């Protein structure tokens with residue numbers, strides 16, 4: 222059953238090359254050309270089944286959105302949303318963001334979202350955390366001056382680690398944070414799939430917003 226699902230995912234992804242970009246490296250420095258406009262480019266790493274990035278794109282037609290997800294079996298759910306209701310300002314990329322500098326040029330990205338990223342709790346996996354110093358260095362390369370990184374998580378250990386990692390960085394300044402986002406929920410908040418589940422379970426959601434300085 223699982224194998225059939227993976228095969229189905231692969232086949233569907235390959236049937237929609239206009240929605241899921243199969244060779245993202247070819248678009249480095251040229252994402253706006255792909256969208257056929259000069260609108261800002263915002264990226265979610267680990268978009269999962271795509272609820273957040275799809276609704277962002279639906280609500281903000283003058284922003285280009287790119288959802289990056291490393292598994293076919295997950296990104297296919299985001300693709301299904303696009304097939305049902307196509308959006309010109311959303312592209313999906315099946316890619317491991319460890320190599321994100323291979324697909325975006327310096328200064329190419331206007332904003333980055335990290336929603337409920339995998340916590341990788343073991344010390345030996347620290348480098349895989351999307352807020353580890355080595356990822357922050359990559360973000361520094363691709364993000365514009367004064368651009369924002371927004372993060373939400375239910376995992377306090379990851380949140381604390383990310384606060385420290387952001388705080389130790391020379392080029393990132395935390396400008397807002399919440400230790401309980403739902404105590405004072407902004408009307409602009411868009412729930413992710415994981416967020417919906419965690420909120421139902423009464424889990425606390427942590428939030429931070431940081432500004433990136435290029436020099």
Ligand SMILES: C[S@@+](CC[C@H](N)C(=O)[O-])C[C@H]1O[C@@H](n2cnc3c(N)ncnc32)[C@H](O)[C@@H]1O
Nearest residue numbers: 267268269290291317318319336337413414415
């Ligand atoms: C816990 S899920 C959260 C999904 C979604 N953001 C949400 O909040 O519903 C984390 C997702 O990030 C993806 N992911 C983790 N590391 C990644 C990486 N290096 N590159 C791309 N996707 C990644 C995983 O495959 C998974 O689908």
